[in-house]
Amino acid sequence: MLQLEKFEKQYVKDLVKILNTDDVLKERLCPSVVDKITEDEFWIKTNDWITKRNSKYFVILINGAVCGTISLSKVRNGVFNCGYWLASPYWGQHWGTQAFNMVLAEARRHGIHILHGHIPINNIVSYNIWRNEKASFEKKGNQYIATLTL
DSSP states (O other): OEEEEEOOGGGHHHHHHHHHHOHHHHHHHOTTOOOOOOHHHHHHHHHHHHHHTTEEEEEEEETTEEEEEEEEEEEETTEEEEEEEEOGGGTTTTHHHHHHHHHHHHHHHTTOOEEEEEEETTOHHHHHHHHHTTOEEEEETTEEEEEEEO
16 A cells, blocks of 8 residues: 655655665666765755645555655746656556656645646656646756656
8 A cells, every 4th residue: 555644754764765775776776876875964964845835745655665765846836846766666556657757646635726847858657647638848958858748
């Protein structure tokens, strides 16, 4: 069972462990970053990011286990970006699709009308998650900019 929970300190240890040890995920997220992040750094940087972007930031739990995050961050009134990551052992099992659908429902509840996503060209799974919701796409450099009207 998948749940989205508000980002709280109790989840930091597990999130940091994933980010520091999941080499497959790290390669997909940011292959040039090799430094490990501490729990304090993650807590501070994430909260700063949430505040600066007026973000709704959720921890993804699968069967009670912390396995990633998903967020809605404000661009302007009614327009938000959506970003997410999921630990690689959970890939290919439709968990990302379920988390995306849950955050779409959250977006609608909060009056969000347009959602954007930045998808690396080689991330076919994320592309398909957005495509299945009837997003439009613009190719910019090495990524697609997805736009979804809610």
